[in-house]
Amino acid sequence: MAIIVASTVVILTTRFYKKYYPVNIILAVFLGTIWMGISLLLDLLIFVKGPLEMTLEAYIADIGVVYAMIPVIAISLSRLTNGKARSRVKKS
Numbered sequence: 001m002a003i004i005v006a007s008t009v010v011i012l013t014t015r016f017y018k019k020y021y022p023v024n025i026i027l028a029v030f031l032g033t034i035w036m037g038i039s040l041l042l043d044l045l046i047f048v049k050g051p052l053e054m055t056l057e058a059y060i061a062d063i064g065v066v067y068a069m070i071p072v073i074a075i076s077l078s079r080l081t082n083g084k085a086r087s088r089v090k091k092s
Contacts, residue, residue: 002066009035009073017081028078032071039067 016031017023043063047054054062 001063002069005066006069006073009070010077013074013077014081017077021081023078023081025075025078028075029071032074035074036067036070039070040064043067 013031020027044059046052047059047063048056
């Protein structure tokens with residue numbers, strides 16, 4: 001699951017950043033936090049209260065921790081894309 005989440009976050013975040021370039025750190029933190037929150041909320045409805053009936057502790061240990069990488073990836077990609085733009089400007 002972690003590979004799928006990481007791949008999806010990288011692909012969709014990169015597409016978003018291309019559309020809204022340049023990206024500042026505030027937007028990256030906001031995007032990552034909102035995305036993580038929505039993912040956790042939807043999963044909690046299915047896994048904790050829904051048909052799969054996991055305990056909250058089991059959910060967090062098994063699945064919830066994976067979502068913590070969403071803001072990390074969003075923030076890291078914003079720093080990388082803005083760094084590339086700065087290096088291109090300096091070389092020209």
